[in-house]
Amino acid sequence: MSKHVLFDFDGTLVDSRALLVKLYNEIAEENRFRKIRNSDLVMLRSLSISERVHWLGVPALQIPKLILTGRRRYQDNLRFLQVVPGMKEVIGRLASSGHKISILSSNSTSNIKQLLKQNRMDSAFDEVVSAKHLHGKHHSIKSIMKRWGVPASRIVYVGDELRDIEACKKLGVPIIAVTWGYDAPSLLRRGNPDYLVNAPGELLHTLQTLTT
Template identity: 70%
Template sequence: MVKHILFDFDGTLVDSRALLVKLYNEIAGQHQFRKIREQDLALLRTLSIAERVDRLGVPALQIPKLVIAGRQLYQENIRTLHVVPGMKEVIARLSSHGLKSSILSSNSEANIRLFLKNNKMEGSFKEVISAKLLFGKHHAIRKVMKQWGTTPARMIYVGDELRDIEACKKLGVPIVAVTWGYDAPRLLLRGQPDYVVNTPGELLRTLLTLA
């Protein structure tokens, strides 16, 4: 029986894809990387992060520095972002059923908390946890389980990327993959998530059946 729900942030709770493409293109222009064009988006959604980086010609050693720069630009633009339609209601319904929701994201805690404040959602989540490494979510999830004194069977992760699925698989944590985020459904299916949902309403029904 699930008692704790960990939500990814970008793409899952917040509709930030257009902003992140814009910010990437700003940084790409400064560093002479290949920019993302509108016609590239559908293909890029079917590729893993490593495959996207390779296709865009971004040197792997540059990624940590680019992530830091991107987070700063993100904060400067955060007031332009909105909650994915229907997700605010999902969080409220889960809380009314006694389920504890938290956020675990590779975005910064400061950015997430500012977004929650702007959208009047400060009290909606038990915790906001930042996974410092782009591919280190399994370390953060393991740490959360230890702090909460819980087991994989008592929690579930909700995310929109293949790397979310891969992190959960390493720990045996069930995951619901949402199709409205960054990664295309066929890429999500490559990771064999436990559940796949196409709408917030479907997500709510799935989580409540597991509670």
């Protein structure tokens, strides 16, 4: 049975969609990229990351620089972010059961740790890891597996994006996809996740089934 639970951060644990759209639009205005309107959000949730980048017209070579700029501005707005309702309880229940819980995210470790601390959740997690590449999460998961000395069958990943599913599929890691994050349920189903859940309570039940 899986005993190590690896969580994504933005969209899965923290509701940061509105902030990221705001920060992107600030950067888009400065660089004359296509801005995101509220009426675009439903459509964008149904697109993969590469499809979104193409729709927005962002040059691929500028993406690393834009990510660094976005992370810095994100840090300035941490006080406005909220944990997804119900997820604090999920983490608390898992931690009290003695499971190893960690975070793997494209966000920076400093941003994640600061937000966990301000929500008094920092003691629940064993490790916070920042994925180095936008499309290379499977490399980070593989590195974590090697460091922990565990096979794919001993880990379960919880994420909200198609790229999370694709990364786990490459390694044979079971994945629970949550529908309240960045990607639409229809896009998540395209990746054929092992489990698809619609609420934190359903996530907790699935995790308890997998980890006991």
